[in-house]
Amino acid sequence: MIQQIVFILIAAITFFFAFKQYSKIVRNIRLGKSEKISGNVGDRIKNVALIAFGQKKMFKRWIPAIMHLFIYVAFLFTQIELIEIIIDGTFGIHRFFGDKLGALYNVIINSIEFLSVGAFVATIVFLARRNLLKLPRFTMAEMKGWPFKDGNLILIGELLLLMGIFSMNGSDVVLQQVDPDHFKNTGHLLVSSHLGPALFGGLSESALHLIERSGWWLHIMVVFGFINYLPHSKHLHIFFAFPNVYFDKLQPRGEMSNMPEIMNEVKSMMGLTEGGDEEMNEDIPEFGSKDVFDLSWKNILEAYTCTECGRCSSVCPANVTGKKLSPRKIMMDIRDRADVIGNNLDSGSEEFKKDKSKPLNADNYEDGKSLFDSITKEEIYACTSCNACVEACPVLINPLEPILEMRRYDILTMSEGPSDWLPMFNSIENGGAVWQMPDSRDQWAQDFNSEKA
Amino acid sequence: MRIKTIAEYKNEGKEPEILFWVGCAGSFDARAKKVSAAFVKILNAAGVSFAILGNEESCTGDPARRAGNEFLYQMSALQNIETLKSYEIKKIVSTCPHCYNTLKNEYPKLGGEFEVVHHTQLIQTLIEDGRLTIEGGKFEGKRITYHDSCYMGRVNGEYEAPRSLLSKLDVDIIEMDRHKSTGLCCGAGGAQMFKEDEPGDKRINQDRVEEALEQSPDIVTANCPFCITMLLDGIKGKEKQEEVMVLDLSELIVEANNL
Numbered sequence: 269m270i271q272q273i274v275f276i277l278i279a280a281i282t283f284f285f286a287f288k289q290y291s292k293i294v295r296n297i298r299l300g301k302s303e304k305i306s307g308n309v310g311d312r313i314k315n316v317a318l319i320a321f322g323q324k325k326m327f328k329r330w331i332p333a334i335m336h337l338f339i340y341v342a343f344l345f346t347q348i349e350l351i352e353i354i355i356d357g358t359f360g361i362h363r364f365f366g367d368k369l370g371a372l373y374n375v376i377i378n379s380i381e382f383l384s385v386g387a388f389v390a391t392i393v394f395l396a397r398r399n400l401l402k403l404p405r406f407t408m409a410e411m412k413g414w415p416f417k418d419g420n421l422i423l424i425g426e427l428l429l430l431m432g433i434f435s436m437n438g439s440d441v442v443l444q445q446v447d448p449d450h451f452k453n454t455g456h457l458l459v460s461s462h463l464g465p466a467l468f469g470g471l472s473e474s475a476l477h478l479i480e481r482s483g484w485w486l487h488i489m490v491v492f493g494f495i496n497y498l499p500h501s502k503h504l505h506i507f508f509a510f511p512n513v514y515f516d517k518l519q520p521r522g523e524m525s526n527m528p529e530i531m532n533e534v535k536s537m538m539g540l541t542e543g544g545d546e547e548m549n550e551d552i553p554e555f556g557s558k559d560v561f562d563l564s565w566k567n568i569l570e571a572y573t574c575t576e577c578g579r580c581s582s583v584c585p586a587n588v589t590g591k592k593l594s595p596r597k598i599m600m601d602i603r604d605r606a607d608v609i610g611n612n613l614d615s616g617s618e619e620f621k622k623d624k625s626k627p628l629n630a631d632n633y634e635d636g637k638s639l640f641d642s643i644t645k646e647e648i649y650a651c652t653s654c655n656a657c658v659e660a661c662p663v664l665i666n667p668l669e670p671i672l673e674m675r676r677y678d679i680l681t682m683s684e685g686p687s688d689w690l691p692m693f694n695s696i697e698n699g700g701a702v703w704q705m706p707d708s709r710d711q712w713a714q715d716f717n718s719e720k721a
Numbered sequence: 722m723r724i725k726t727i728a729e730y731k732n733e734g735k736e737p738e739i740l741f742w743v744g745c746a747g748s749f750d751a752r753a754k755k756v757s758a759a760f761v762k763i764l765n766a767a768g769v770s771f772a773i774l775g776n777e778e779s780c781t782g783d784p785a786r787r788a789g790n791e792f793l794y795q796m797s798a799l800q801n802i803e804t805l806k807s808y809e810i811k812k813i814v815s816t817c818p819h820c821y822n823t824l825k826n827e828y829p830k831l832g833g834e835f836e837v838v839h840h841t842q843l844i845q846t847l848i849e850d851g852r853l854t855i856e857g858g859k860f861e862g863k864r865i866t867y868h869d870s871c872y873m874g875r876v877n878g879e880y881e882a883p884r885s886l887l888s889k890l891d892v893d894i895i896e897m898d899r900h901k902s903t904g905l906c907c908g909a910g911g912a913q914m915f916k917e918d919e920p921g922d923k924r925i926n927q928d929r930v931e932e933a934l935e936q937s938p939d940i941v942t943a944n945c946p947f948c949i950t951m952l953l954d955g956i957k958g959k960e961k962q963e964e965v966m967v968l969d970l971s972e973l974i975v976e977a978n979n980l
């Protein structure tokens with residue numbers, strides 16, 4: 269009874285805090301500009317099935333893909349067990365599904381055990397990859413500090429979870445012999461039927477009970493911990509990958525987003541508008557993106573979805589030749605900036621009000637900082653727009669888009685940018701070509717014709 | 722056949738099969754001009770009637786747009802679209818993947834809808850339709866590697882047309898480690914062509930050329946004027962320009978067929 273009350277209380281607190289935290293992230297995503305992304309539901313569902321659910325893009329690198337798959341499928345299957353744990357915990361029963369699912373129950377638990385062994389091996393390898401092998405993509409500058417700890421913490425949590433599962437099942441198997449009334453027969457278990465007797469055989473009944481309960485609590489507490497930890501972690505991708513893939517823009521990769529304000533202004537300059545007087549913008553217009561407020565909500569969703577895997581940066585031509593640009597860092601900086609703004613908004617502090625007479629909110633916010641404080645111009649101007657990062661990302665994140673939006677801000681709003689580009693801009697404007705040339709554009713054709721003649 | 726402008730065609734009351742979009746590089750860059758001429762020879766050999774815009778063509782605006790200068794892009798693009806529409810152009814071929822991409826994927830939002838193909842794709846269609854045959858043999862035994870341009874490859878998903886042309890030349894393509902969807906950029910895109918690099922360990926084209934040279938090729942082929950410039954510079958940097966040639970696919974075909 270006490271166990272039940274404690275369980276319900278902890279579960280309630282867990283879900284309460286989780287709800288608050290996830291709402292904050294949704295709010296942070298909505299700091300971005302609204303942009304309608306819809307249509308092609310069929311293609312979207314197909315993408316979710318293949319890329320998010322089926323992890324298609326992970327399989328460009330086989331070995332990590334298979335190991336990741338073990339952890340992922342083990343995670344999916346464990347959900348069934350988790351539902352059981354929540355029912356058991358709430359109503360004070362033991363293995364609720366045990367006699368309801370019949371033979372299927374044994375299959376499910378065995379699948380979980382099999383996958384858990386795979387997940388265990390994968391977790392150890394992943395820990396080694398980060399800490400012993402020091403794979404370059406896990407040790408770049410942006411991975412210092414919290415991201416490094418985060419990667420390890422989640423793997424250690426994973427190990428704890430697996431320990432919980434096996435001590436719970438292992439002691440259960442032994443208890444099934446001792447106290448068959450309480451401990452329903454689960455049938456032969458792949459791992460626990462061997463590991464249980466080997467580790468716990470011969471222990472007293474009360475010790476076995478203690479171990480079984482400890483395993484059970486460890487399992488569920490790690491899960492509760494995860495739920496509240498995820499919003500601060502790259503592991504948020506286990507949820508966000510799905511909406512992120514669903515809301516992919518599905519436009520040609522080579523198409524930069526159009527800027528209708530500028531298009532219309534140029535059209536009216538060129539006398540191309542029908543019906544004459546277009547309304548002109550009276551404010552001094554701001555173009556491109558200086559801060560998360562100027563990005564699309566989708567860019568921010570992508571930032572929160574980023575798994576920090578570094579596949580993008582490991583193929584970025586600028587990054588591999590030692591430039592400062594790292595597409596992963598761009599996504600991490602956007603996320604961190606959205607977090608800071610969100611926290612400042614929650615603080616309610618006067619100092620963040622743009623107009624002191626109005627309440628603090630996203631439209632009335634100023635902290636004297638922007639994305640340019642963490643993302644330097646050196647980074648955004650090193651990009652070749654090659655799309656290697658876009659191609660590499662397993663969860664359809666596009667780091668190129670915010671880079672180009674920041675260029676737009678710097679060039680159009682600030683009239684800055686690399687001075688090397690000025691001759692090119694001038695030549696296009698005055699001569700219609702990227703270079704200033706003495707020859708006419710068709711000179712090559714004239715030469716060709718006279719050679720023939 | 723001499724090269725005619727679309728204005729000349731109109732004056733004669735005729736319509737060409739296709740418009741050849743030459744681009745800034747194809748019009749002005751000494752190396753790329755040779756590719757324009759080579760492609761024209763192929764069009765002539767296949768009996769394709771084509772026109773150029775001549776002095777009415779201007780930059781598609783791609784480098785300006787990718788540099789962040791949307792105003793300039795819109796000015797260039799809208800001007801071009803007006804010109805193309807005034808001649809009722811329907812089909813365009815380009816030897817430059819950047820022009821190709823902008824014409825195909827970006828002009829529609831500005832009201833310019835055209836059927837756009839890249840020269841490697843057009844040549845492949847000409848072969849399929851029996852209008853052009855490629856004589857194999859000339860390059861037999863040569864080691865040839867192919868560099869995927871970002872804007873035909875990853876961006877527009879065209880990996881096969883160039884490779885199928887190479888296979889028609891009886892050559893074995895020696896692939897670099899990073900090819901097709903993982904092909905490394907030459908370093909020119911995103912308007913990098915027009916500025917100095919940011920500080921780093923090396924230039925991108927140097928990295929790419931080192932990878933190409935690992936295959937000890939006789940010829941490095943590409944399908945983009947900017948890639949060709951970058952690869953050529955990289956190879957000169959390694960002082961290998963005597964041993965390794967950098968050629969556009971159309972130049973290989975001109976060689977093979979003695980056009």
Ligand code: SF4
Nearest residue numbers: 584651652654655657
């Ligand atoms: S598009 Fe830019 S950021 Fe992405 S891989 Fe290419 S150079 Fe790097």
Ligand code: SF4
Nearest residue numbers: 574575577578580661
């Ligand atoms: S953007 Fe994509 S590829 Fe890059 S680190 Fe994030 S999840 Fe990985």
